[in-house]
Amino acid sequence: MSKVIPFARLRVSVAEQNERPRGECTHRRIKLEPNGGVVVCSICGAMLSPFWALSMLSEQYGLALAQIDRLNARLALASARVLELSEELDALTTQERASKASPTET
Ligand SMILES: [Zn+2]
Structure with a gap:
């Protein structure tokens, strides 16, 4: 018999956010390189710090959860x-x- 273990929603806060100039790659598609344990952007090829990648994923995860909450609220309405x-x-x-059942009664 299998048992499903529910994961609590995790809240991770980031100390500060780096704003990027328009047009610069936001590194939203990352690739984990097991050789050397590095994180690389699949789009521009930049090597990223694992902390930055984790922060970005955490932020995207939070946005996705917020979107799910909004969609659930709309679905309930x-x-x-x-x-x-x-x-x-x-x-x-x-x-x-x-x-229709009693048309002559009136
Ligand atoms: Zn990039």
Whole structure:
């Protein structure tokens, strides 16, 4: 039997953020080189410090989690709206059936 262990969401804070000039590579696609244990940007080939790579991944992870939270909130609102509309449709259908079932009673 397998057991799924849930991971808690980790919060990592970074001391300071380096702003890059526009057009400069942001090194968002990194490659881990097992020989030498270095991190290299797959786009521009720059050798990156492992700490920088970890910080970047941590930031991207935080952004992705925030996006998931926003999408979950929108999904909950959409689900609630679908439920409301379904109830309205059910009420309309019930009224329609009632009026068709007894058209001569009025
Ligand atoms: Zn790069």
